[in-house]
Amino acid sequence: MIRGSDARMPNAQSRHRSERGHRLFTDIHCHCLPGLDDGPVVMDQSLALCRSLLEEGIGCVVATPHQLGRFDGSNDAANVRETVSQLNGRLTDAGIALKVVPGGEVRVDERICELLKADKVLTIADAGRYILLELPHDVFIDIEPLLRDLDSMGVRAILSHPEKSASLLGNQQVLRGWLDRGVRLQVTASSLAGALGPQIEKVAWGLLGSGWANIVATDAHDVGLKRPEMRAAFKRISTRLGVKVATLFCIDNPSRVVAGQDVVAYRQEVHR
Numbered sequence: 001m002i003r004g005s006d007a008r009m010p011n012a013q014s015r016h017r018s019e020r021g022h023r024l025f026t027d028i029h030c031h032c033l034p035g036l037d038d039g040p041v042v043m044d045q046s047l048a049l050c051r052s053l054l055e056e057g058i059g060c061v062v063a064t065p066h067q068l069g070r071f072d073g074s075n076d077a078a079n080v081r082e083t084v085s086q087l088n089g090r091l092t093d094a095g096i097a098l099k100v101v102p103g104g105e106v107r108v109d110e111r112i113c114e115l116l117k118a119d120k121v122l123t124i125a126d127a128g129r130y131i132l133l134e135l136p137h138d139v140f141i142d143i144e145p146l147l148r149d150l151d152s153m154g155v156r157a158i159l160s161h162p163e164k165s166a167s168l169l170g171n172q173q174v175l176r177g178w179l180d181r182g183v184r185l186q187v188t189a190s191s192l193a194g195a196l197g198p199q200i201e202k203v204a205w206g207l208l209g210s211g212w213a214n215i216v217a218t219d220a221h222d223v224g225l226k227r228p229e230m231r232a233a234f235k236r237i238s239t240r241l242g243v244k245v246a247t248l249f250c251i252d253n254p255s256r257v258v259a260g261q262d263v264v265a266y267r268q269e270v271h272r
């Protein structure tokens with residue numbers, strides 16, 4: 001069954017502001033758990049990444065280890081929850097005021113609904129409302145049947161870093177149809193700075209500026225090349241699109257996702 005983890009939600013939402021009263025970012029996509037995927041190998045590396053997330057102004061992070069695809073058969077929901085619990089314990093011991101909640105970056109697979117029902121793959125923050133889906137970058141897969149099945153379970157899809165998927169962007173009409181039926185898009189913070197090349201940077205800005213994408217997350221894996229860059233992304237978006245929009249993408253919408261609430265579209269916010 002899908003867990004609607006009411007017991008976990010207050011914690012997920014409990015750190016909205018820093019001690020100085022600044023609003024904190026929520027990061028819905030981060031590979032911060034040790035030894036599960038291509039993120040940190042050991043706990044000390046996880047703690048270093050979490051320290052870096054906190055320095056970036058993030059108060060709550062969804063741990064999203066890869067599920068299915070090349071990690072099929074490992075990283076099941078129980079294992080992820082247990083590792084999140086261990087990490088939160090170590091964060092408390094180390095005085096790192098970051099809250100980690102469970103999730104997954106789930107490779108598109110026809111078994112997803114079945115695995116959700118069997119409690120093997122995770123929704124974001126274990127809240128039963130959104131699932132973070134990873135599509136292949138080079139091959140186009142029509143996820144319409146999956147979206148229909150997810151719909152029937154009350155689960156909405158958020159596609160991770162669509163700016164990296166040439167195959168998806170080559171099928172814009174189909175993508176538009178998915179958006180109309182409730183799919184949401186998450187752009188990666190470092191894409192906005194050109195970390196993945198000028199073409200991906202351009203596409204990332206196009207997705208945010210057009211209102212097709214409404215959520216920014218770090219997709220951080222380490223404190224090196226794949227480090228979290230939320231603060232820089234917030235500044236860049238503030239400069240180009242305004243502080244209100246940057247707040248929507250980096251603070252309000254991510255925290256709505258964690259709370260299982262509806263994401264607000266850019267155009268709605270701008271024209272309000």
Ligand SMILES: [Fe+2]
Pocket residue numbers: 029031105160219
């Ligand atoms: Fe990722």
